[in-house]
Every structure is written in C-alpha cells, then in structure tokens.
Amino acid sequence: MTLTLQPVQVATGAEEEDMLLFDRDQRLLAVLVQLSPENEVAPGQWYLEVGFGRLSELSHPTFADLSAVEDWVNQRSRVGRSRW
C-alpha cells in the first residue's frame, strides 16, 4: 500500500513533530506521535495515538521508526484482506 505522511502538531504536551498517515486514496489512517527522548516508557519512539478502520487498535503499539510503522500497516492490510 502506498502511504503518505504529513507533519502535524498534536496537542499531547510534547514539542516533537507528529505525523498524519494517509493511504493512497488520501484517506486518514492514523495519527502518529513521536514520544520525547525523556519519555519513561518508549523514549523517542513513534506511538499510534489513534488509528482508523483496520488500524483501530486497542493496544496502541509503539515503533522504532516510520518504516516500522509502514511494515505494520502493510501487515495489517494483508490481515484485513485475508479476513474479508
């Protein structure tokens, strides 16, 4: 799946640049927040703040970088196809 990113600021209190994630039809898939280096749980990682559709995920995973996000989204999309 071709994904695009758009920088955004999310009002979570941290100063880092966050990302909106779109699919190839420019539909919003997820809001990703980069956690600060001082974060006690996953410093510097990307956090799925909110996902839509197939990415709505109760466990809110974190990712080392944006390519890990892409891998995860592609995997979820495949899971989605096989399920339907």
Place this chain on the structure above:
Amino acid sequence: MLPAASRSDHHPLVRKLESIFTLTDDERQAVLDLPMQVAVIEEDQDIVREGNRPSRSFAILNGFTCTYKMTGDGKRQIVAFCIPGDMPDVQSLHLKVLDISVATLTKCSVGFVTHEALWDLCMRHPRITAAFWRETLVEGAAFREWILNVGRREAYHRMAHILCELLVRLRAVALAEDHVCDLPITQVEFADALGISTVHVNRVLQELRADGLIETKGTRLIIPDWERLKQAGDFDETYLHLKQGGAAA
C-alpha cells in the same frame, strides 16, 4: 516461613477480618489455627489459572497479586489488584471451576488452606462465614466500580480513582501510613487494569505529578493532597464498605 508477624493481630487474615468486625478470642484463634501451607512465589507467576479446579484456596500474606482474564488472542485485562489479607480465589469453595487467573505482581507469600478446613471453619463460626460472604459482595461492588471507572472515566481520572482505592484498601490493613504507601505496581500492569496503553499511563502519571496530586519515589506513592486526588478520581469509598473510616479518617 511464618505469616507476617508473631503477634496474632498482625496475621494478615486476622487483620483483614478485623477490618470488617472485631473477632472474638475464639474466632481469632480458629483463624490462627487454620492449617495453612505457606509458599513463597516469585513475581509474575500464576498462582491459579482459569479452568483450574482447586481443592484449596489461598490468602495473600505478603506482596501484591492481580486477578485477570485474557481475550482469545492473548490480551490481558486485570480486574482487581489483591493485597495482603485478600483471598482472591475463595469463590472456588462454591464454584468448582475457576473463571479467573491470579498472578503475583511482586514476590509473594501465600497461605494455602484446603477447602475442607475452610468448610470446617465456616461450620463452626457463622460470623466468619458471614464475613467471607460479605467479602464476595464487596468484591462485586468493587467490580461494578471498576466497570464504571474503565468504561466512563477519562484516563487521568481513572488513574486517580484507582490510586485512591488502593490507598484506602492498604490503610484498612495497616499497609499505608497517612497518605503514603508502597505500591509496587508497574505501568504495564496499570495499563492492563485501566484499559489504556502504557504510553498513556505514563502520560497521566506525569500529569498527576505535575498537578501536585501524587509524588513517587521508587515504588513509594505519596499523596500530598488527598482531597484533590479524591476529587480528580471522583472517588467515594462507600463501595468498599469498610468498617473503619478511610484515608481521611
């Protein structure tokens, strides 16, 4: 290893029952005479699992445990934190198959008592039977409060609420002083209890700290402003049905 202390009123089970009503000497002695097999269990170990058919129940003598259930795909929901004096699977006296699992959160000392010995205690001491019954009703009240908490309160208030509950319960069994207690629960465990992510648990804890509602030093929880934390947690301890007053008493 002997339970908690040599003084009988320090036995966790006696202390727990005494937080409900004052035991007579006979009743206290009967509890102390229970044939209890004490075991020390390391942290993060299951003590009993869903589906088990236990022939004994256990009391927590030392340490923290949680009661939990899992979804089919392995996600854990903690439905209660259990502290010394609690008997998390006493239901198995009546319900033969466990519908919950209980795991240690810290290294724990637990005392196993056969159902036969518990039945005998209950037959001889109706007030203790009533106390066990009452405990299961209070447990039900706490589950209802948790449903409200997890289902309807925002994460910040949810966390404030659970911290209030833990402090009041620990005080009832003399494990908290004023508004300070040892709370060795990890952020992952709070996440599983509150139904939010660990990242979000961390955020709300930082917010609660920044707002001056809690201070933490290692596993030590200090509540500088009890009234404000109670307000943030929308906390009214009535549902815990303690004999004695709560943290503000």
